[in-house]
Amino acid sequence: MKKLSQTLLTAIEEELQHQVSRLNEEHTATYHEMLTYHMGWTGEGAGEKARGKRIRPLLLLLAASASGGDWEKALPAAAGIELIHNFSLFHDDIQDKSETRRGRPTAWKIWGIAQAINAGDGMFILANLAIGDLAKNYPADIILVGERIFQKTCLDLTRGQHLDIDYESRSDLSVGDYWTMIAGKTAALISTSMQLGALFGGANEETQNAYRDFGHYLGLAFQVQDDILGIWGDEALTGKSAASDLLEGKKSLPVLYGFEKNEEFAQRWKEGSIEEANVPKMAQLLEVEGARLKAQRQADQMTDLALKSLQMANPQDDAGDALFSLAEHLLGREA
Numbered sequence: 204m205k206k207l208s209q210t211l212l213t214a215i216e217e218e219l220q221h222q223v224s225r226l227n228e229e230h231t232a233t234y235h236e237m238l239t240y241h242m243g244w245t246g247e248g249a250g251e252k253a254r255g256k257r258i259r260p261l262l263l264l265l266a267a268s269a270s271g272g273d274w275e276k277a278l279p280a281a282a283g284i285e286l287i288h289n290f291s292l293f294h295d296d297i298q299d300k301s302e303t304r305r306g307r308p309t310a311w312k313i314w315g316i317a318q319a320i321n322a323g324d325g326m327f328i329l330a331n332l333a334i335g336d337l338a339k340n341y342p343a344d345i346i347l348v349g350e351r352i353f354q355k356t357c358l359d360l361t362r363g364q365h366l367d368i369d370y371e372s373r374s375d376l377s378v379g380d381y382w383t384m385i386a387g388k389t390a391a392l393i394s395t396s397m398q399l400g401a402l403f404g405g406a407n408e409e410t411q412n413a414y415r416d417f418g419h420y421l422g423l424a425f426q427v428q429d430d431i432l433g434i435w436g437d438e439a440l441t442g443k444s445a446a447s448d449l450l451e452g453k454k455s456l457p458v459l460y461g462f463e464k465n466e467e468f469a470q471r472w473k474e475g476s477i478e479e480a481n482v483p484k485m486a487q488l489l490e491v492e493g494a495r496l497k498a499q500r501q502a503d504q505m506t507d508l509a510l511k512s513l514q515m516a517n518p519q520d521d522a523g524d525a526l527f528s529l530a531e532h533l534l535g536r537e538a
Contacts, residue, residue: 207268207521207525208261208525208529211261211264211265211274212257212261214264214274214275214278215257215260215261215264215278215281215282215285216254216257218278218279218281218282218333219242219282219285219286220244221282222279222282222283222286222329222336223235223238223239223242223286223329225329225332226238226325226329233314234318234321234322234325237310237314237318237322238322238325238329240310240313241289241292241293241310241322241326242254242289243255243305246307247307248306248307252305252306253306253307255305257285258393258529258533259281259285259288259392259393259396260282260284260285260396261281261529262393262396262397262400262418262526262529263277263280263281263284263396263397263399263400264277264278264281264400265400265518265522265525265526265529266396266397266400266401266404266414266516266518266522266526267400267401267403267404267522268404268520268521268522269400269404269516269518269519269520269522269523269525269526270400270401270404270405270406270410270414270518270519271405271406271519272403272404272405272406274522276337276340276403277337277340277399277400277403277404279333279334279335279336279337280333280334280337280349280353280399280400280403282330282333283330283331283333283334283353284330284392284395284396284399286326286329286330286333287326287327287330287353287356287357287360288392289326290323290324290326290327290330291360291364291392292304293310293319293322293323293326294320294323296309296310296311296319297309297311297316297319297320297323298364298368310322331353334346334349334350334353337349337403341403345402345403348402349399349402349403352395352398352399352402353395353399356391356392356394356395359386359387359391360387360388360391360392361387362387363384363385363386363387363388363389364387364388366380366383366384366387366388367384367388370384370454371452371454374473376454376459376462377459377463378456378459378460378463380459381454381455381456381459382423385422385423385426385427386419386422386423388426389422389423389425389426390418390419390421390422390423390426391422392422393418393419393421393422393425394415394416394418394419394421394422395415395418396418397414397415397417397418397421398411398412398414398415398418400414401414401415401516406516410516410517413512413513413515413516413517414512414513414516416508416512417509417510417513417516417530419512420505420506420508420509420512421505421509421530421533421534423505424502424505424506424509424534425533425534427456427498427501427502427505428534430448430455430456430457430498431456431457431495431498431499431502433447433448433453433455434448434455434457434486434489434495435486435490435495449477449482449486450477450479450482452476452477456498456501457489457494457495457497457498458472458489458494460489460492460493460494460497460498461488461494464492464493464494466488466492467488467492468485468489468492468494471485471488472485506534509530509534510530510534513526513527513530
């Protein structure tokens with residue numbers, strides 16, 4: 204299983220480099236460099252850590268293979284998914300004023316905001332061009348279905364990002380608002396990775412829907428777990444300070460549960476920004492008030508729904524085994 208996943212990851216990297224090479228021209232060398240830097244291929248600190256895990260394209264290819272298809276034919280779709288993910292990160296870093304990503308300065312810190320916005324836009328176009336490359340392997344009607352799913356997901360991503368930005372200045376949020384936001388910002392692209400993999404793997408509509416549901420619940424569970432780790436995670440494992448989410452005023456699921464409880468944590472939050480020295484106390488208050496337990500129960504529920512959906516999809520062969528293994532790893536992570 205590990206050998207299969209490594210084979211797919213190597214192929215994904217090669218396909219991504221092929222797609223980004225469209226910009227590798229002398230008069231736009233810096234433009235091309237911005238994208239290769241952002242993808243983790245060039246610049247100081249380049250390498251596996253800077254690239255990220257490539258989870259979404261890996262899921263897509265595993266779904267294609269587990270559905271009985273030829274994963275190599277679906278490589279352009281896998282590249283398109285990863286390029287869209289990285290397009291969103293380009294813009295997220297600017298909108299969130301994040302100066303580092305994966306331990307390196309973000310693109311906008313090096314080349315400026317205007318150029319980074321343009322580079323993100325370029326990556327969006329490259330993602331769509333990658334989807335167009337599927338024409339050499341699939342009939343037009345299948346590609347059209349895939350293209351519509353892909354474009355709707357891009358719109359859902361922007362909806363989720365809109366809500367995420369809007370929520371920063373709002374004090375009237377509920378837990379329901381949270382689920383709406385992460386369904387677009389986090390779950391949509393993972394869900395579409397699975398659905399497109401099944402589509403290009405030749406699965407029937409019922410199986411495609413089961414894979415889609417698996418990706419949806421996997422994305423929700425992944426985000427809730429991320430929220431929990433963002434407050435109570437082991438910094439040695441997560442690679443980021445456990446104080447950061449509370450310091451930044453992030454309205455994560457545990458925080459919203461704290462708002463609902465409307466006890467000491469909520470009252471302190473209303474008083475204004477939290478200093479680093481106060482973070483341990485705030486995290487303790489959330490735990491005492493039951494927010495951590497409630498969030499973990501939600502993560503467990505989404506995990507159960509994800510695994511049940513994957514079982515319904517009935518993925519086959521080594522790719523199916525790899526999907527279950529990867530799902531269990533992602534759903535039980537500590538980092």
